[in-house]
Amino acid sequence: MKQNSGDYSNPVQAGRDVIFNGLSYTDQRDMMKDISLAVFKDNYLVLRDELLLLVNNRVEEFLESFFNKMIENKIDIAQLNTVEMQNDLYQAQKLYATKGDNYLKEELNSALIEKMKSNNRLIDMVISESIKTLEKLTLQQLDVLTIVFLMKYYVFGETTTIEDLCLDIGFAFNPFLEGQIKNIGDYQHLEFTGCVKYVDGYKPIWYTFLENSPKIVKQYSLGQTMNMTMMGGARPDIFLTSKEGPFIEDINNLIPWFAELVKFWYESPMKNIQLTSVGICIAVNHLNIKTSNRLNIDLEGLLTKTTSSWMYNY
Numbered sequence: 001m002k003q004n005s006g007d008y009s010n011p012v013q014a015g016r017d018v019i020f021n022g023l024s025y026t027d028q029r030d031m032m033k034d035i036s037l038a039v040f041k042d043n044y045l046v047l048r049d050e051l052l053l054l055v056n057n058r059v060e061e062f063l064e065s066f067f068n069k070m071i072e073n074k075i076d077i078a079q080l081n082t083v084e085m086q087n088d089l090y091q092a093q094k095l096y097a098t099k100g101d102n103y104l105k106e107e108l109n110s111a112l113i114e115k116m117k118s119n120n121r122l123i124d125m126v127i128s129e130s131i132k133t134l135e136k137l138t139l140q141q142l143d144v145l146t147i148v149f150l151m152k153y154y155v156f157g158e159t160t161t162i163e164d165l166c167l168d169i170g171f172a173f174n175p176f177l178e179g180q181i182k183n184i185g186d187y188q189h190l191e192f193t194g195c196v197k198y199v200d201g202y203k204p205i206w207y208t209f210l211e212n213s214p215k216i217v218k219q220y221s222l223g224q225t226m227n228m229t230m231m232g233g234a235r236p237d238i239f240l241t242s243k244e245g246p247f248i249e250d251i252n253n254l255i256p257w258f259a260e261l262v263k264f265w266y267e268s269p270m271k272n273i274q275l276t277s278v279g280i281c282i283a284v285n286h287l288n289i290k291t292s293n294r295l296n297i298d299l300e301g302l303l304t305k306t307t308s309s310w311m312y313n314y
Contacts (some may be wrong), residue, residue: 033064037063055097061105062105065105066092066112069109069112069113070113070116075117080116084128088115088127091132092108092109092112099135101139107285111127111134122304126277126281133193136193140179141179141186141189142179142286143177143286144179145283146286147176147180150172150287151208152273153302154295157213161219162247162251166251166255169251172295176286184269187268190273190279194279195278196275197273197276198273200272205262280302284297
């Protein structure tokens with residue numbers, strides 16, 4: 001976690017009401033909240049009285065929630081004392097004040113907290129970009145990004161049996177099944193926002209799941225084929241078929257709704273989506289919120305992989 005202090009800051013450990021230079025943590029939090037609210041009011045649109053009241057109420061609600069999250073995560077108030085963090089916080093306030101959707105408050109709070117936990121410049125920039133991009137996305141589009149992330153990027157690494165894998169799949173996918181949207185405009189818009197790009201080829205689902213569930217591979221004869229494929233340089237015909245075989249059949253038998261998701265996957269543009277760094281960041285943030293951070297996803301690890309490890313991720 002970052003512990004750097006900006007100029008003229010008073011560093012204290014969050015979660016303790018420590019007195020420093022005459023100010024407790026609570027006093028500093030309240031002062032920073034007032035400053036953040038003042039910055040917002042000085043820079044936002046000039047509105048009629050009733051709309052101004054609505055916007056101000058939303059901003060105060062957002063800031064209260066955000067600073068509570070800071071306390072919960074033991075984030076040092078001093079980390080807000082940079083131009084970049086103040087700008088990100090202002091962008092988040094502006095978005096929530098304008099839209100007022102409850103899910104946005106959660107998404108923005110989580111993104112800001114993750115940025116303050118990061119010590120990686122790339123992650124900082126990607127999170128800042130994701131905060132600005134959230135304004136352009138619907139809740140269902142967030143679900144689309146998360147389904148693609150789970151299908152193509154999430155590693156069920158510790159799962160050793162098909163039964164346990166199905167439990168993990170159910171826990172991970174269930175909150176996002178509303179993301180099965182058919183409107184082609186939604187997918188085009190995802191590309192416009194910079195969250196995705198589309199590729200011609202795609203892996204069948206069984207291949208991706210076995211690749212991302214290494215401890216289960218040996219239970220299926222497909223494992224040898226997969227290992228040979230990964231070692232070869234050319235793209236095999238296996239990538240161009242949607243025939244699933246016994247692995248996905250076993251999952252479908254244990255999770256009946258998964259068969260419908262598989263069917264939708266092949267009939268929609270989802271199978272051809274490759275997530276950008278911003279798309280991955282937004283998907284991971286959304287996934288962490290809906291699963292209460294129980295999947296322990298390492299965003300920095302995902303975004304700092306070597307180029308070769310992403311070779312077949314489409």
